[in-house]
Amino acid sequence: MESTGTVLRELRGAQKSAKGVSLYSRYVNRPAGRIFAAVAFRLGMTPNQVTAVSALFTFAALASVALTRPTWGLAVLVYLGLAVGFALDSADGQLARLTGRGGPDGEWLDHVVDCAKMILVHTVVLISFHRYFALPADGWLLLPLGFLFVAVLTFCAGLLREQLGRAAARPGPAGAAGPVRAVSRLRAVALLPADYGVFCLVFLLLGDETAFRTGYAVLAALHALFLMAFLAKWFRELKALRAG
Numbered sequence: 001m002e003s004t005g006t007v008l009r010e011l012r013g014a015q016k017s018a019k020g021v022s023l024y025s026r027y028v029n030r031p032a033g034r035i036f037a038a039v040a041f042r043l044g045m046t047p048n049q050v051t052a053v054s055a056l057f058t059f060a061a062l063a064s065v066a067l068t069r070p071t072w073g074l075a076v077l078v079y080l081g082l083a084v085g086f087a088l089d090s091a092d093g094q095l096a097r098l099t100g101r102g103g104p105d106g107e108w109l110d111h112v113v114d115c116a117k118m119i120l121v122h123t124v125v126l127i128s129f130h131r132y133f134a135l136p137a138d139g140w141l142l143l144p145l146g147f148l149f150v151a152v153l154t155f156c157a158g159l160l161r162e163q164l165g166r167a168a169a170r171p172g173p174a175g176a177a178g179p180v181r182a183v184s185r186l187r188a189v190a191l192l193p194a195d196y197g198v199f200c201l202v203f204l205l206l207g208d209e210t211a212f213r214t215g216y217a218v219l220a221a222l223h224a225l226f227l228m229a230f231l232a233k234w235f236r237e238l239k240a241l242r243a244g
Helices: 004-012 023-043 047-067 072-099 104-132 138-168 185-190 196-205 209-243
Strands: none
Touching: 023 047, 023 072, 023 185, 023 196, 047 072, 047 104, 072 104, 072 196, 104 138, 138 209, 196 209
């Protein structure tokens, strides 16, 4: 069997494009995912099994938010569970590309877990607000619902942009390749607030009610701004495909 070092080198050569990826995903989550993918490969795991382990870490962390009174110790454990789950979410795709064992079933399962994670992460915040937080006003209970709306709309609109874009794109001549564009470092920095890995950091504030509420509200506002920018961008891109 190949050594772990050899597997890691092969995984580096099978990475997705860095275009449209924030600095966190590029320099933290993907490298961590490579390590997990290499370990999974050595253990003989399938990509779907890695997805299942990712879901286990993520959902266990989220369940603890809903069922346990917030403390600083819980904050660290929740963050670690979410961060490991996110890295494993990267590892399953990397393992699939390395082994050639990916397929529609794996992609479907990965999206189902992502969708469940996106819904639950804001649902458990709502539950924790209601059960454990001394909120200054009941209106704060609307914040997780609003954040959930933004997250779901971004997720669905992004998937539709990808699928409709593929369907509308006209293939060029055989062997032709589009222009290679340099990856923008400025864009990678600008996308940091929209990165799920950066979002997970807010749970490190869970031990202080005011700090967590403030951090969560700031991220909700930023995600809403990103949603408006993404919707306008995706609409223009799809319109350009039709015109072309």
